[in-house]
Amino acid sequence: MSALTRLTATETRLFFREPMLVFFALAFPPIVLVVLGSIPAMREPNASFGGMRVISLYVPIIVVMGLAMFANSLSQLFATYREKGVLRRMRTTPVRPGVMLGAQLLMSTGLSVVTMLVVLAIGRLAFDVGLPRQLPAYLVSYVLAALAVFAIGLLVAAIAPTGKSAGATASLLFLPLMVFSGLWMPRAGMNDVLRRISDFTPLGAGVQSLQDATAGHWPQPLHMAVMLGWTIVAGGLAARYFRWE
Amino acid sequence: MAIIEVDGLVKRYGDHTAVDGVSFAVEHGEIFGILGPNGAGKTTTVECIEGLRTRDEGTIRVCGIDPQRDNGELRQMLGSQLQESELPDKLQVGEAMELYSSFYRNPADWHELIDMLNLAEKIDTQFRHLSGGQKQRLSIALALVGNPRVAVLDELTTGLDPQARRDTWDLIEGIRDRGVTILLVTHFMAEAERLCDKLAVIDSGRLVALDSPAGLVARVDGRQRVRFRPSAPLDHAVLTALPEVTSVERAGGQLVVTGRGNLLLAVTTALARNQVVAADLRVEQTSLDDAFVALTGRPIDA
Numbered sequence: 233m234s235a236l237t238r239l240t241a242t243e244t245r246l247f248f249r250e251p252m253l254v255f256f257a258l259a260f261p262p263i264v265l266v267v268l269g270s271i272p273a274m275r276e277p278n279a280s281f282g283g284m285r286v287i288s289l290y291v292p293i294i295v296v297m298g299l300a301m302f303a304n305s306l307s308q309l310f311a312t313y314r315e316k317g318v319l320r321r322m323r324t325t326p327v328r329p330g331v332m333l334g335a336q337l338l339m340s341t342g343l344s345v346v347t348m349l350v351v352l353a354i355g356r357l358a359f360d361v362g363l364p365r366q367l368p369a370y371l372v373s374y375v376l377a378a379l380a381v382f383a384i385g386l387l388v389a390a391i392a393p394t395g396k397s398a399g400a401t402a403s404l405l406f407l408p409l410m411v412f413s414g415l416w417m418p419r420a421g422m423n424d425v426l427r428r429i430s431d432f433t434p435l436g437a438g439v440q441s442l443q444d445a446t447a448g449h450w451p452q453p454l455h456m457a458v459m460l461g462w463t464i465v466a467g468g469l470a471a472r473y474f475r476w477e
Numbered sequence: 478m479a480i481i482e483v484d485g486l487v488k489r490y491g492d493h494t495a496v497d498g499v500s501f502a503v504e505h506g507e508i509f510g511i512l513g514p515n516g517a518g519k520t521t522t523v524e525c526i527e528g529l530r531t532r533d534e535g536t537i538r539v540c541g542i543d544p545q546r547d548n549g550e551l552r553q554m555l556g557s558q559l560q561e562s563e564l565p566d567k568l569q570v571g572e573a574m575e576l577y578s579s580f581y582r583n584p585a586d587w588h589e590l591i592d593m594l595n596l597a598e599k600i601d602t603q604f605r606h607l608s609g610g611q612k613q614r615l616s617i618a619l620a621l622v623g624n625p626r627v628a629v630l631d632e633l634t635t636g637l638d639p640q641a642r643r644d645t646w647d648l649i650e651g652i653r654d655r656g657v658t659i660l661l662v663t664h665f666m667a668e669a670e671r672l673c674d675k676l677a678v679i680d681s682g683r684l685v686a687l688d689s690p691a692g693l694v695a696r697v698d699g700r701q702r703v704r705f706r707p708s709a710p711l712d713h714a715v716l717t718a719l720p721e722v723t724s725v726e727r728a729g730g731q732l733v734v735t736g737r738g739n740l741l742l743a744v745t746t747a748l749a750r751n752q753v754v755a756a757d758l759r760v761e762q763t764s765l766d767d768a769f770v771a772l773t774g775r776p777i778d779a
Contacts, residue, residue, distance in 0.1 A: 234579065235579050235580050237579075238575070238576055238579035239576065239579075242568070242572055242575075245572070246565055246567055246568060249567040313565070316562075316563040316565075317561055317562030317563050318562070318563060318564060318565060320529070320559060320562050321559060321562040321563070321564070321619075323529060324527055324529065324552065324555075324556075324557035324559065325552055325577065325580040325581070325623070326549045326553050326580055326582075326623070327580040328549070
């Protein structure tokens with residue numbers, strides 16, 4: 233087995249040995265969807281959201297929240313590995329340090345896709361929310377959103393001195409980002425100022441792109457550019473400030 | 478040809494010069510020790526050799542490769558055991574071995590390594606549940622899993638109990654017998670004396686001596702002391718007349734004879750001629766500790 237496959241398999245095994253990480257990254261988003269969907273008003277068409285059912289607005293929000301959860305655990309894990317010398321130990325072997333990063337990203341992407349599929353399935357089966365009509369657009373939006381969110385997670389890992397502080401910083405950062413993604417008030421219900429800000433946040437742009445693709449359109453160029461921009465800036469800074477020890 | 482060559486190595490951290498012009502060469506199949514007090518620059522020296530740090534001056538070649546320009550080839554041949562580095566808490570011993578094997582082109586049989594290091598029963602144990610000695614043995618196993626030509630072991634036995642330390646020493650000799658050249662960083666005299674074929678003594682970033690343990694001791698002082706309780710009164714002149722003897726002193730019921738060369742044989746022969754039996758006979762030689770004090774002006778743990 234190649235180093236990358238072996239590392240990805242090992243990291244995935246380790247991930248499943250952390251019940252808290254597993255709960256928040258894999259189980260929490262579907263639970264939130266079920267809780268929201270069990271409120272009758274959420275399933276009714278709502279005039280203040282342009283006649284859409286609120287629950288169908290929440291499906292992309294929860295998919296993006298799943299990504300943020302993985303980014304959070306990614307940042308904690310990496311900062312902890314550096315703090316404990318795991319990365320330093322690896323530097324003395326022929327494996328390129330970037331392979332470790334690749335393994336983590338592969339695992340996070342793979343598992344987050346599972347969460348996404350579960351959320352879409354629950355939405356469809358339990359609450360009759362339509363599946364994405366424009367599948368390629370949905371996948372492109374999803375990958376762009378994942379890249380942007382993971383790049384921010386890696387930036388936090390690069391800057392935070394310890395695993396604990398990485399977790400705290402990531403939570404502090406993702407909380408306002410979740411607000412702008414529409415977790416408390418979907419974008420359709422935001423006033424113009426809030427929605428304009430949300431357009432420029434990675435999660436807000438991600439939610440809107442997923443929603444557009446679900447409705448059958450390609451995402452707006454602005455939102456794709458915003459996600460790419462965050463990926464380049466955060467990813468670049470993460471690469472610039474990353475330390476292996 | 479030397480397998481490791483270090484020439485004029487200088488490493489600075491800001492204004493502080495951690496390593497100041499250190500040069501030495503390690504021959505194939507040797508156990509080469511770097512001995513010095515904490516903070517002397519030992520670890521910095523080996524980290525430059527491992528390619529973990531960039532040197533400021535000098536040249537280093539390991540198996541003919543400059544560690545700073547290594548494209549992964551050197552890391553195939555150099556196994557490292559680092560001070561203070563850990564594995565993920567919940568990674569099992571067997572998983573760690575399997576993972577690290579996958580990093581190398583021609584890995585060793587890790588099951589055999591685990592057997593040799595007495596970790597076979599711990600294959601399914603998570604890293605966090607291992608004892609200090611078991612963690613150390615695992616880190617040695619990981620350093621050897623790539624079938625390296627050179628293994629760097631940094632403060633390997635620090636924190637181990639005396640029995641575990643002796644077991645580890647046996648193990649290191651076993652590794653050398655497999656043809657691996659070993660670079661051993663230590664601040665334990667007994668360890669250096671027992672294991673090393675050659676020693677570089679480093680103090681405050683400078684190389685103060687480079688020799689075999691016996692050579693270092695001999696270089697400092699060839700004196701020996703013989704201490705015994707004579708079975709009958711003995712005229713000191715019998716002993717002072719011997720060319721090997723420099724002085725004779727009485728300490729309680731004991732005589733302490735100081736001298737050089739084959740002192741023990743000379744003294745016991747003279748005693749036998751005078752029908753005196755030497756009870757509680759002990760020979761005290763200048764130790765590596767004494768040598769270290771003479772070289773650096775202070776004991777190693779001061």
